[in-house]
Amino acid sequence: MAGTVESTIKFPYKRSLGPVLGAFMTALTEQRIMGIRSGGRVIVPPLEWDPDTGVELAHDFVDVGPAGTVESWTWVAKPTAQHPLDHPFAFALVKLDGADTALMHAVDAGSIDAMSTGMRVAPRWKAERKGHITDLDAFVPGETPETHEGGGAEEPVTMMDYDATITYRIPTTANQLRSDQASEQGRFLGLKCPICNRTYTGGRGYCPIDAIELGEEHEVDLPQKGVITNYTIITPTPYPGQTATEPFSRVHVWLDGTDVVLGYQTLLDVPNDDVHIGMRVEAVWASEGEKVDKDPRMEGNLIGFLPTGEPDNTDPDLVNRLH
Amino acid sequence: MAHQPCAIVGVGQTHHKTRRWDVSLGGLVREAAQRALDDAEMTWKDIDAVVIGKAPDLFEGVMKPELYLSDALGAAGKPVFRVHTAGSVGGTTGIVAAHHVESGRHKRVLAVAYQKQSEGNAQFALGSGRGFSIGAGGAFAPFMRSYMYRTGAPAEIGPMVAVKDRKNALKNPYAHLKIEDISLEKVMASPMMWDPVRFLESCPSSDGACAVVFTDKEGGEAAAKAGRQPAWILGSAVRSEPSQFPGRDPVAPQGAADCAADVYQQAGITNPLEQIDCAELYVPFSWYEPMWLEGHHIAEFGEGWKMVERGDTEIGGRFPVNMSGGVLSSNPIGASGLLRFSEAALQVRGMAGEHQVEGANVAIAQAYGASAQYFSMWVVANSLDPFGK
Numbered sequence: 001m002a003g004t005v006e007s008t009i010k011f012p013y014k015r016s017l018g019p020v021l022g023a024f025m026t027a028l029t030e031q032r033i034m035g036i037r038s039g040g041r042v043i044v045p046p047l048e049w050d051p052d053t054g055v056e057l058a059h060d061f062v063d064v065g066p067a068g069t070v071e072s073w074t075w076v077a078k079p080t081a082q083h084p085l086d087h088p089f090a091f092a093l094v095k096l097d098g099a100d101t102a103l104m105h106a107v108d109a110g111s112i113d114a115m116s117t118g119m120r121v122a123p124r125w126k127a128e129r130k131g132h133i134t135d136l137d138a139f140v141p142g143e144t145p146e147t148h149e150g151g152g153a154e155e156p157v158t159m160m161d162y163d164a165t166i167t168y169r170i171p172t173t174a175n176q177l178r179s180d181q182a183s184e185q186g187r188f189l190g191l192k193c194p195i196c197n198r199t200y201t202g203g204r205g206y207c208p209i210d211a212i213e214l215g216e217e218h219e220v221d222l223p224q225k226g227v228i229t230n231y232t233i234i235t236p237t238p239y240p241g242q243t244a245t246e247p248f249s250r251v252h253v254w255l256d257g258t259d260v261v262l263g264y265q266t267l268l269d270v271p272n273d274d275v276h277i278g279m280r281v282e283a284v285w286a287s288e289g290e291k292v293d294k295d296p297r298m299e300g301n302l303i304g305f306l307p308t309g310e311p312d313n314t315d316p317d318l319v320n321r322l323h
Numbered sequence: 324m325a326h327q328p329c330a331i332v333g334v335g336q337t338h339h340k341t342r343r344w345d346v347s348l349g350g351l352v353r354e355a356a357q358r359a360l361d362d363a364e365m366t367w368k369d370i371d372a373v374v375i376g377k378a379p380d381l382f383e384g385v386m387k388p389e390l391y392l393s394d395a396l397g398a399a400g401k402p403v404f405r406v407h408t409a410g411s412v413g414g415t416t417g418i419v420a421a422h423h424v425e426s427g428r429h430k431r432v433l434a435v436a437y438q439k440q441s442e443g444n445a446q447f448a449l450g451s452g453r454g455f456s457i458g459a460g461g462a463f464a465p466f467m468r469s470y471m472y473r474t475g476a477p478a479e480i481g482p483m484v485a486v487k488d489r490k491n492a493l494k495n496p497y498a499h500l501k502i503e504d505i506s507l508e509k510v511m512a513s514p515m516m517w518d519p520v521r522f523l524e525s526c527p528s529s530d531g532a533c534a535v536v537f538t539d540k541e542g543g544e545a546a547a548k549a550g551r552q553p554a555w556i557l558g559s560a561v562r563s564e565p566s567q568f569p570g571r572d573p574v575a576p577q578g579a580a581d582c583a584a585d586v587y588q589q590a591g592i593t594n595p596l597e598q599i600d601c602a603e604l605y606v607p608f609s610w611y612e613p614m615w616l617e618g619h620h621i622a623e624f625g626e627g628w629k630m631v632e633r634g635d636t637e638i639g640g641r642f643p644v645n646m647s648g649g650v651l652s653s654n655p656i657g658a659s660g661l662l663r664f665s666e667a668a669l670q671v672r673g674m675a676g677e678h679q680v681e682g683a684n685v686a687i688a689q690a691y692g693a694s695a696q697y698f699s700m701w702v703v704a705n706s707l708d709p710f711g712k
Contacts, residue, residue, distance in 0.1 A: 009452035013384040013442050018347030047394070048350055054367035054397020056353075158344065164384040198569040208565035232464035233518040234457055239444040243454030250457055252465055259569035263465075264457055319472045322465055323571040 003177065004169040012240055013162040020048045022158050023061060025131035030152030031145070033065045033096055033103070033123065033136070041100040066145040067122040068096035068103075075112045082165070084134055090115050094139055108138040122146075131157030175215065179203030183300025186285035188222035190260060191215075199260050202299055226255040226262075226305075227313045228279040229321040233272045249275045253305055254321050261321050266304030277319050278312035281305035326425035328707055330543025330553035333363025333536030334665040334674075339499040339653040342441040343530035348385065349395030352437050355532035355658075356396060359433065363536040364551070367397030370536075371429035376406040376416025376436040377657030378692075381448040383439050396435060408561070409692030410459075410605065412436065413660025414699030417535055418559045421701075424537045425556075431542065437532035438655040445528055445656065460517035460525055460608060466573045466695060467610040468519050473574065474613075476628035481609035482510040483631055485524045485651060488606070491638060492648025494677035499529045499653040524609035524651075531655030533662045552705060554668035557685075558589025559701040566694040573695045575618050582698040583619035586687070590702040591710055595621045598710065599702075600683040601643040601670055603663035605690040607650040612636065615689060616644070619700070638680060646670065646678040660690030664701060671705045684709050 017025055020036065024045050027034040036046030037060040044064055049056050073092035079085055084106045092115075093102035108124065109115050121139035124146040129135035131153055140146065172180075175191065179202060182189035190199040191214040193207035199220060206213050230252040236244035249272050250264040267275060268284060286292040286301040298304060335358025337343065343351055360366060373396050375389045385391055389405035396403075404423070408415045413436040420434035450456025470476070489505040492498035502509075505523075513523035538546070543553040562582035564571070583595075592598045604615045616627030621642065630636055636644040645651070647666040650659050667688035669675040675683075685704045691697060 009381070011381075011384060011443060011447060011452065015442060016342075016344040016347060016439075018345075018350040021347060048347065049353065049395060049397070051394040052399055054394070054399075056357075162384060200568070208568050230465035230468055231518075232457070232461050232468070233515065234461040234464075235514065235516050236455070237446050237458070239447040239456070241447060241452055241454060242456070248455065250461060261569070263567065264461070320469050320572075320574075322469055322573050323567045323569060 003172045005172055006167060006169050008165060008167045010163070010165040013164055015160040015162055017158055017160055018048060019059065020046050022156060023059070025157040025160065026153055027063075028133070028135040029129040029131050029157065031125045031129070031147050032063050034061050035064045035099050036061055042098060043101050044096055044099040044103050062098065064098040065096035065123065067120055067143045068094045068099070068139070070107065070115070070117055070119045070121055071095050071102050072117060073107065073115055075115065085138060088112070089138065092121070092139070094121055105136060106138040108140055114141060129153075132160060173203065173205055175205040176203035178216065178219070180300050183285070183302060184288050186301065188224070188255070188283065190220045190222045190258070191218045192220050194218065199258055201260055201262065222258055222260060223256045224283045225308060226253040226281060227318065228252065228267070228275070228277055228281060229254045229261060229318045230277065231275050233275065247272055251275065251281075251305065252322060253281055254318070261323055263322070266298055268304045268306050270307060276312075278314055280308045280310040280313065282308045327427050328540040328543065329421045329424040329556045330538050330540070330546065331535055331556070331668040331703065332538050332542060332546045332551065332553050333359040333361075333365065334534070334668055335359030335362060336497050336533045336658075336662060336665065337531045338497050339529040339531035339655055341499070341528065341530070343439065344441065348383065348388070348439055348442070349392060351439055351530065352392055352435050352532045352534075353395055355437070355534040356433060356435050359534035359536050363546075365431065365536060370397060370401065370431050370433045372402040372404065372423055372432050373398040374404045374406060374416055374420040374423065374432060374434045376412040376434070376661065378407070378409060378412055378438055379448055381443070381452070382445060382656070383442040396433070408563075408697045408699070410607070410656060411561070411660055411690040411692035411697040411699045413533065413658050413662065414664055414688065414690030414701070415561055415660065417661050417664040418561060418699055418701060420535065420537050421556050421559055424539050430539050432537045433534060434537065434661065435532060435534045436658040436661040438657040439530045440528040440655065441530050458517070460520055462694060463608055463611075464517040464520055467608065467614070470574050470610055470614050471519065474625040474628055476613065477632070479507060479511075480613060480628045480631050481520070481524050482507050484606065484609040484612040485510045487637055488645050488649045488651040491646055491678055492652035495648050495652070496676070497653070498648040499531070500527050500648070520608050520610070526607040526650045526654040527652070529653050529655040531653060531658050533658040533665055535661060535665050535668070552672045552674070554671045554703040554705065555707045557591070557702040557704050557707070557709075558586040560585035560589070561697070561699045563697045566696050574614065575624060576695055578696060578698050579615070579618040579691070580620060582700050586700045586702050591712060592702065595619075596642060599642070599685050599687050601646060601680040601686050603647060603649070603666045603686070603688040604644055605650055605660060605663060606645060607654060609651065612644055619689060638678060643680045646675060646680055660699060663690055664688040667701070667703050671703050673705070
């Protein structure tokens with residue numbers, strides 16, 4: 001039975017706006033909507049270039065609106081956290097008075113029945129404005145903008161924050177599922193290609209050399225012990241979501257009696273200065289259901305490797321076993 | 324030749340910096356593209372198709388940027404083609420653009436590659452958004468350790484490459500890192516970042532873009548007649564291999580060897596060291612210079628580091644490498660491959676300014692990506708028949 005694994009990635013991106021969108025965002029803080037002249041047209045939001053020809057435009061800005069006409073719209077009955085409003089609304093193409101192109105934005109009409117193509121709308125501004133398209137909270141039916149006291153940004157707006165979040169659901173294959181189950185039982189499961197005899201880990205259901213599918217009939221249990229063939233010590237750099245603070249090692253482990261080398265594995269309880277090639281190590285697993293604070297890059301229930309205390313393997317060619 | 328000849332008649336790039344917060348994303352790519360158009364004496368309307376390349380969308384958080392940037396690149400109503408092959412993408416973007424001309428489909432094609440690293444964070448993106456990212460440096464470090472061991476190369480070889488490329492960067496007005504007092508001692512004393520590779524042996528994070536204008540034989544000959552030397556593409560190839568399988572050797576990948584063999588064969592090169600005048604190789608970490616000299620059969624295995632040691636790879640040496648300062652001096656990741664490819668073109672056009680190699684008639688460029696598994700290469704020359712076949 002295949003299932004899915006859900007994961008979420010989020011990151012606070014930063015956009016530099018450039019001279020034209022920067023001016024547009026600055027105008028938003030002043031509760032103004034600004035376009036740019038391109039030939040005989042006024043383009044809103046303004047662009048740095050003529051969208052038809054690619055030719056750079058002079059910074060000939062012009063205020064538009066504040067009211068405009070809905071050219072087309074779609075009703076959002078169930079808004080998500082990423083939508084501009086937390087209750088049902090319309091996304092609409094609004095052609096502001098004086099503009100020749102439509103701006104896409106939210107219309108807060110209360111009900112789908114209040115929406116129609118050709119309806120007149122005006123902006124409702126936020127009280128707190130920071131130079132973002134959401135400073136314009138939404139358009140509302142009618143001719144009268146809802147404005148607030150107070151001026152615009154003290155400095156021209158040049159940057160924009162963009163907090164992105166995306167959630168993936170990745171299907172789990174039958175092979176992956178059996179590999180995960182083995183991991184929960186503290187076992188390494190391999191898939192051995194019947195043609196080239198290479199062994200693959202991590203539920204990879206194919207041999208990339210012979211281009212054949214591998215399945216349950218090709219499964220082999222792999223040993224728990226191995227030897228370090230290569231390593232690196234990484235100095236962590238800061239980034240949103242970084243949990244490492246001190247230099248940490250990552251080791252390549254060649255499992256005994258196999259052709260399997262597991263790359264970039266966590267080595268437990270060994271100071272960075274003591275990490276070396278030839279060190280004998282053994283896998284350490286979380287018990288079923290146990291929550292362990294471990295490197296999120298390690299697969300399944302494998303926490304990492306611990307030294308066995310056995311004498312080092314002194315084969316000088318170990319360092320070349322990278323895969 | 325099975326396909327139409329293709330000429331490079333325009334090259335442009337941005338000034339590469341840690342943060343290009345003075346421009347929008349569209350403004351950044353246009354800066355490079357406009358310079359390439361100016362060099363080609365063309366305007367936006369002269370372009371038939373646009374090819375866009377960049378590394379993962381997670382880097383800037385702009386999904387399908389080829390759609391977002393199409394009108395910024397004057398591509399309204401024109402074919403747009405997106406390329407993504409990890410770190411090798413800039414090179415592959417150039418090759419795909421050339422194919423659009425070589426196939427006879429288009430006469431004038433614009434290739435643009437970029438990265439605006441300051442909008443996101445590469446370590447974050449390469450770590451799939453989780454903690455303990457090993458980054459590219461951590462991923463390649465074991466490969467470099469294996470190379471050092473296998474060849475017995477002295478420990479200074481990597482730092483020597485780092486010094487040479489940063490010195491070359493001082494001659495390139497567009498390069499990001501300008502380390503005036505760069506020295507072997509300074510590199511050796513810099514912190515160990517991804518043991519065995521030091522901070523100053525690693526590439527920077529850059530914002531930047533690169534653009535190239537390609538045209539057909541007629542266009543290339545017209546440029547030459549008007550006194551604007553074109554670069555002719557004598558061969559191009561891409562290869563890839565799976566990231567890992569038992570028995571794979573990531574120090575000298577088969578894909579790298581096959582890619583080189585293919586372009587040499589296309590270009591009529593039987594002795595790379597003698598027939599090629601200079602090379603731009605993708606060297607984001609110092610040891611990759613000797614590794615690729617060997618991996619692409621310019622030197623025998625174990626002999627590449629000796630070229631570094633002898634100074635052969637300096638400008639003025641027997642086989643100059645990374646005259647532009649290379650990836651070690653500027654790394655807008657998605658653009659880095661195209662920067663290699665365009666520097667090779669500048670060299671054979673005789674337009675490389677202070678970093679020009681004297682008498683450069685034939686040059687190669689290379690880019691690689693992901694787990695040293697994607698490769699793209701081309702050979703360019705100042706004539707279609709540089710070896711007098």
